[in-house]
């Protein structure tokens with residue numbers, strides 16, 4: 001059902017008093033693409049979605065959907081549906097009435113609205129809940145009701161603001177898979193805001209990393225992970241984050257004036273008795289399928305190392321590390337990738 005509803009943001013700015021929540025965002029999301037938007041708290045992710053939905057007016061720049069500038073289009077006339085983390089369901093309406101709500105507002109005949117609500121509920125596996133009230137449904141079920149409500153509007157564009165954030169780990173996993181399947185089936189253009197590293201890496205065709213109201217980098221998740229554009233993106237994407245050593249230090253010099261930084265991800269440092277880097281284990285975090293070593297080199301540099309589990313290492317142990325030379329990241333004095 002891809003209908004040409006790509007989203008194009010051009011020079012978008014939104015300030016709240018002195019805070020530039022969105023500070024010049026250019027972003028092109030082609031029709032049918034799913035992008036995940038990540039960034040620290042306060043980086044402007046929700047504000048971008050609210051500007052697209054028309055819940056806020058930009059101070060500068062434009063929002064276009066399907067090639068149409070939405071400047072003068074009120075929120076309810078935009079072919080856009082937004083789903084929030086906190087569901088925003090009406091407690092006094094049944095699940096069915098909640099799903100039908102947007103259709104009724106737009107004067108869709110009642111029978112037709114009921115039929116569409118039932119179909120959407122079926123699709124999301126909540127058909128047996130239609131006559132219950134939201135407080136008689138679990139968190140995961142309520143989230144599905146909110147998705148079903150967005151689904152019946154059949155917009156060209158879905159804006160999902162951390163829709164899985166309040167679900168427990170298991171439900172997140174299944175609902176995430178459902179979201180991906182739904183997206184494939186609908187072919188709808190989707191912007192999905194998340195704090196979750198795994199969602200950022202797995203959910204979207206592209207990941208958009210924001211900081212302080214700006215887009216730092218946008219690209220396929222693996223590409224951004226493998227070649228972060230700057231030290232901010234390098235630290236932000238990946239858990240535990242990339243080791244960054246100012247001046248290069250034990251990872252080798254940065255060349256030039258020495259003002260740069262060299263980085264390596266924890267999984268690209270191997271334990272090797274002949275490795276060139278000497279370090280002492282300060283702490284071991286055992287995660288079942290792997291362990292994370294927090295180590296310290298004689299010059300004080302701390303390096304995080306990802307290892308297989310059950311190596312029996314303890315704090316105080318001496319280790320030697322070998323960085324994968326293909327996986328060193330070099331950044332210049334201003335933090336840009338070299």
Ligand SMILES: Nc1ncnc2c1ncn2[C@@H]1O[C@H](COP(=O)(O)OP(=O)(O)OP(=O)(O)O)[C@@H](O)[C@H]1O
Pocket residue numbers: 016019020021022039040041042043044045046047048
């Ligand atoms: N209605 C508002 N009034 C004043 N300031 C606001 C308003 N909405 C957002 N802000 C500010 O704009 C900045 C961006 O907020 P936004 O909610 O877009 O960030 P976010 O990246 O979605 O954060 P989070 O991950 O915490 O949801 C923040 O500094 C926030 O305090």
